[in-house]
Amino acid sequence: MRKILSAVTAVLICVIAFTLRVSAYSAGIDDRAGLFSESEKKQLEEKQERVSELTGWNIAVVTTDIGLGTNGSRAIDYAEKYYDDTFGSDSSSVVYLIDIDYRFISMDGDVLNYFNTSRFDTMMDACEKKYMNYDDVGNLEQFYYYLEYFYKNGTVPLDSNIGAKGKNYDPGHSSSGIRFSPIPGIIAAVIAVVIVTSNYKFHHAAPPNIYLNGNSINIYNRRDVFIREFTTRTRISDESSHSSGGSHHSSHGGRSHGGGGRGGRR
Numbered sequence: 506m507r508k509i510l511s512a513v514t515a516v517l518i519c520v521i522a523f524t525l526r527v528s529a530y531s532a533g534i535d536d537r538a539g540l541f542s543e544s545e546k547k548q549l550e551e552k553q554e555r556v557s558e559l560t561g562w563n564i565a566v567v568t569t570d571i572g573l574g575t576n577g578s579r580a581i582d583y584a585e586k587y588y589d590d591t592f593g594s595d596s597s598s599v600v601y602l603i604d605i606d607y608r609f610i611s612m613d614g615d616v617l618n619y620f621n622t623s624r625f626d627t628m629m630d631a632c633e634k635k636y637m638n639y640d641d642v643g644n645l646e647q648f649y650y651y652l653e654y655f656y657k658n659g660t661v662p663l664d665s666n667i668g669a670k671g672k673n674y675d676p677g678h679s680s681s682g683i684r685f686s687p688i689p690g691i692i693a694a695v696i697a698v699v700i701v702t703s704n705y706k707f708h709h710a711a712p713p714n715i716y717l718n719g720n721s722i723n724i725y726n727r728r729d730v731f732i733r734e735f736t737t738r739t740r741i742s743d744e745s746s747h748s749s750g751g752s753h754h755s756s757h758g759g760r761s762h763g764g765g766g767r768g769g770r771r
Contacts, residue, residue, distance in 0.1 A: 531557035532565035540641040560656045563598035573604045575768035580607035609766030621664035637771045668763025
């Protein structure tokens, strides 16, 4: 009975450990353009963290005064790279890039299940209106508001205009706030092994001849004699000695995540 209880306990530990909640990552506001005061930044980051916890999405905001151009190509590359460097390309995340020339929102994973063209345009229109009126705090408040609002309104069919999930996206990371961490599982496995093995006494294996009677064994000396040796050699041509293969290369030249943006200086 003790062994059975130990085994059941070990299994329960593994189940609990593997289903631990891993909170989404709120990366805060990377205010490179200096748009916000410290108090404004703190207040906005608190909202960002709350929305991130609610939705299970990783969220980041980055502001720049580089002047990435009003056609959007450089802004997209910038936002995509920031997304990948901050959260990884296979995550459920959203990055809002605010540049003096262009504003772009990059999103992927589970986030795309909640945004179609209509929803995205509604959010972008509200953000741009605040931004063009020099209301930078209001711009981000609208951003956080619509992330939460559309999440609470449920999923929509995937919209190709916003962008299909990236080819590197891992569905295992898409659950809203529930993701699986290997570390608790490893710890649980070690605990389970210790619990189970502690209930067993291990003995050294007996030598193979322990049950044999030495007086009844006749050992013969056998010798194999090889008369001839034949060796076959096949020449391998230079052409067949080289293997061929393909390689995959991806870059930030173009959209690898979903999203969209608006250009124009205020």
